[in-house]
Amino acid sequence: MAAAVRAGLWHRGVISVTRRGSHSHSNTALKPQYDAIIIGAGHNGLIASAYLQKGGLKTAVLERRHVLGGAAVSEEIIPGFLFSRASYLLSLLRPHIYQDLELKKHGLKVYMRDPYSFTPMLEDGVRGRPPPSLTLGADLAKTQKEIGKFSEKDAKVYPEFLSYLERLGCAIHPLLDAPPVDIPGLTQGSLRKKISALRSLKPLVKSGLQLGKNIPDFYELVTAPVMKVLNRWFESEPLRATLATDSVIGANTSPNNPGSGYVLLHHVMGELEKEKGAWGYVEGGMGGVSQSIARSAQSLGGDIFTNRDVEKVLIGQDGSAKGVVLTDGTEVHSKVVLSNSTPYITFKQLTPQDALSEAFITAVDQIDYTSPVTKINVAVDKLPNFLAAPNSADGKPGPHHQCSIHLNCESVEVLEEAYREGQQGRPSSRLAKPAVVLIMEQLIFAHYTLNLQVTTRVSQTTHLLLMDRVYGDGFPFTSPNHIDLHDIPIHLLVFLCRPMIEMTIPSVLDPTLAPPGCHVVSLFIQFTPYLLEGRRAWTDEDRERFADTAFDWVERYAPGFKKSIVGKDILTPADLERVFSLTGGNIFHGSMSLDQLYLARPLPSVADYRSPVKGLYLCGSGSHPGGGVMGAAGWNSALKVLADFKRL
Incomplete structure (x- = not known):
């Protein structure tokens, strides 16, 4: 069957793309009957559609949002700046899918990165030299x-x-x-x-x-x-x-x-x-991947529709899937339904609960969707200038600007502390930084990174000034000239729980993303909980405060960054769930922990992409082999459907 799927004639399709995002519209109206309906136009759903079309089935992909791509999407959320709003790098897409679907022919272009990793340090330079840094490349x-x-x-x-x-x-x-x-x-x-x-x-x-x-x-x-x-x-x-x-x-x-x-x-x-292990930028943002797959599927006769929100899966009297019902009441019938949604959404929201056993529903409830991620998309009017690698006089990007830039990653213990705080519902907190606070920063940082057993003493005058500037009348320490690290309140722990930041600037290689002289910056930040301490939901104030924290840390490495910001888009775990239907904000459609891999992904009973409902299949990253814009789940699910189709 796989050979048959890979064979066939190819015809170039038409896809409508606007600067506002990765839109796709079928050339025909939504039909009342298809062989297969795919819920969600993420990359796996689009890949499943393409391979089912190659196998002779007529498919329709129904996407809730106004743009296709799921998390692999491009959106102009700030006028003039085109962002890979969620996923931001490409590497794991299976090579045979790349070739089978002729994605280059259908518009996919990637920018390779060399070097690919840059880790600047916060240490002071010596004798006028920049602070140290580590650059890795090919x-x-x-x-x-x-x-x-x-x-x-x-x-x-x-x-x-x-x-x-x-x-x-x-x-x-x-x-x-x-x-x-x-x-x-x-x-x-x-x-x-x-x-x-x-x-x-x-x-x-x-x-x-x-x-x-x-x-x-x-x-x-x-x-x-x-x-x-x-x-x-x-x-x-x-x-x-x-x-x-x-x-x-x-x-x-x-x-x-x-x-x-x-x-x-x-x-x-x-x-x-x-190039094995390489990660690159997609021209036009990650929506370019989804657009090329959509063009391929459309060239094979597949229909793709945006702004089509599926309310539920239709279940026939025999207990099998018979199609879907949209939120506007429209019924679309099919012999099979593939869900590119998370397993939780598929089985808890889209599938009628009386079609599933109580034991299965309980198992679905136990799938781990914990997310530690906040994604901040930033538009800037000048290139970040790192102390560890100062910009050239002509302002042109240096080799390090194309890299994944690792901030607050000089020490594994920094990552560990950020993780521990995140588990308590405490992302790194913002702290105003008057000059005297720098004294305390350096003392705490020295104790922290060198793991010294020290008692820190500063002059009483300096300490009182520090306390007055930071706390006002509050005084948390045991005496004016003695700092016990265990007495430091949570909002001062920014020095002990620095957020892990992976920064990318794709516009240094792709000029289509931003106006001349400007850039798009992605900040992928950990560890931020879905709920804050006390199981409290994020407020707008919390989101802004955390963004300020992230910007403060970027500023420490690249002075002037904060002044260059002209717009931002903040996506906490809850925002990732709301916007992209990523349950819990988990970018992999479920934890990639050992208990949720291979035979147990997402559950042992549905690891083969078949659900308990006959004719309903999973095709998203919540299934084997997981997330990362890989496409394998869509491919594997399509082959499973084609193998089963004649028996349904």
Whole structure:
């Protein structure tokens, strides 16, 4: 069936795109009957549509919003500035999908990044030199030289570490492009069915053979805290912290938690333009990916509609899915329905509850959607100027500007503290910074980063001035000239719980995103809870305060950043849920923890994309193999539907 799906003639379709976002409109009106209806025009839903069309089914994709793409979307939320509003980098899209759907032909263009990682430090420069920084790129010699500034030993073993990750990442590719092992088929039914189900073992066997003697290394990496692995390889803190960011990005975990190693592997196993592990910018923003997939699906005859909000799945008298009902009352009938929504939305909001067992509904309620992420999209009127890499006189972007810029990532302990505070409902808090506060900042930072056991004493006059400026009549410390770190109130812990910030500036490579001289900046920030301390919802004041905190920290690395801001878009976990229907604000449609992977994603009973309702399938990132604009869930689900279709 896969071969049949990949075969076929291609015809260029028409897609309407406006500067306001990634719009798509079918050339025909919504029909009352289709073979398959896909709920949600995220990239997985669009991919499923394309492959079902290639397999001979007539499909319609129904998108709630006015733009297509789900989280892989481009929107001009600030006039003149086009943002990748949620997802912001491309790497994990499966190469065979890239080729099968002829995405380049349908308009996809990517900008490769080299170098790709820049970690500036907050330390003062020496003798007029800039503060230190760490830059990683494709040029291995240059990268080793950069690492050698912190550790010659680390520089020497770094190439071996990259090979280690590549071996492990490539070995699991067969598992990505196929459904998990068919456990029910292997254990239930006739002997003929059991023998047929043996084929589902092929990807697992292939991965095992490819791993070979590396199986113990693979097992350790995916189950252990990533720091157990990184500490064995490296000794320099900036390198370990920079690498550790990929083990927590988008995940509510810390580098010292078991399973964080898999999150790292998930983020480095991609391929872009045949360069393994590379991440790049999509021209026109991430909506460009979705637009190219939509064009491909439309060229095969698929219909795609925006502003079509599905209210529920239609269930027939026989208990099977028969189509959908829109919020305006329109019924659209089909033989199968694929949901690109999260499992929670699919089974708790779209599927009539009497069609599901109580035990299954209870299991759905237990899926973890915890999100630690706030995304802030910022429009600026000048290029950020980093102390660690000052801008050139002509104002042109430097190599570091195209990178993922890691702020507050000099130390793994900084990431750990941010994680711990986030678990208590406390994102980093804003603090006004009069000059005298800098004295306290430096003292606390020194104690914190060096883990010293010190008693800090300052002059009584300076301390009283500090207390007056920060607290007024309040006085939290035991005596005027003695600071006990445990007595510092929560709003002063900004120095102990600095937010982890991944900053990208795609407009340095893509001129279509911003007016001349201006730029779009993405701030992907952790750890921010869905609910604040006391289980309190975020208010507008909370959101603005946290954005100010993030901007304050960027300002520390790049003075002048705050004055350059001309607009912003703040998306807390609750906002990500509201705008993009990401349950809990989780960017992966569900935690990528070990208990929610492979055979257990999203639940063991629906890991094969089939739901308890006959004819209803999952096709989103909440299913195997997870999130990251990969497309594998859409591909796998489509193949499952095509295999089942004649029997439905």
